Amino acid sequence: MALKKTAAQMVSEARARIEEIDSIEAIAMLDDENVQFVDLRDPRERERTGFIPGAFHCPRGMLEFWVDPDSPYFKEVFAQDKKFVFHCASGWRSAISVATLQDMGFDAAHLKDGFGGWEKAGGPKEGGPEAGGKAEKA
Template sequence: MAGHIRSSAEMVAGARARIEEVETKDAIAMVGRDDVLIVDIRDVRERQRSGFIPGSFHAPRGMIEFWVDPKSPYFKEEFSGDKKYVFHCASGWRSALTVATLQDMGFEAAHLKEGFSTWEEQGGPVERIPPADS
């Protein structure tokens, strides 16, 4: 039998204790700024269902470490600039773990504390993907 398995809640709490968290109202003020890249790590189906932050860059959670690493064959130029990177998911859990991992890699980033879940109700702009014609 394995020893104590650290819970996901413990992992998220540990990550949040050591990373920069951005409040929704502050992130809303960052939309459209050239020196900020908001990175959406949600699944494509979440973006289709709930919409997304205008100008955000979609980077699926499973590829983040590879897309950020300039030595990786999967590196994306979006991560080479001198910008403030703010990652988000739906509720702030996946993005907290992501940013903690990126911090371990030496990549500076922050995350949207509450995630996308309260974005629209706090006045954040949302773009929606039009439904496909049937």
């Protein structure tokens, strides 16, 4: 069975219309109090590889509900007047997520190469194997 649209097409279309931030630029934004990083990865990914210091953890499956102020699941972090930078492991889930948020009227950007790119660029992290595999709730 052929799909009408592949996941790769969805990512490509999303990337064509959203703001992408490379890892070097994102690392420079880490200490900016007007920027909130949001980690969309599964809790097991965070435990396995660590996470960006100060990143708010929002599992991908809850994103639209946590961002929507009319949802019973709304999280106040998304009411802040900040620049939101979403990320996943490689930038695919976050690209589609930010395009969806854009469709909802929520302004956001995403980390183009994901947490993997962040690590390769030498970005600081917390948790992961060197912390005994335990990720703190952020």
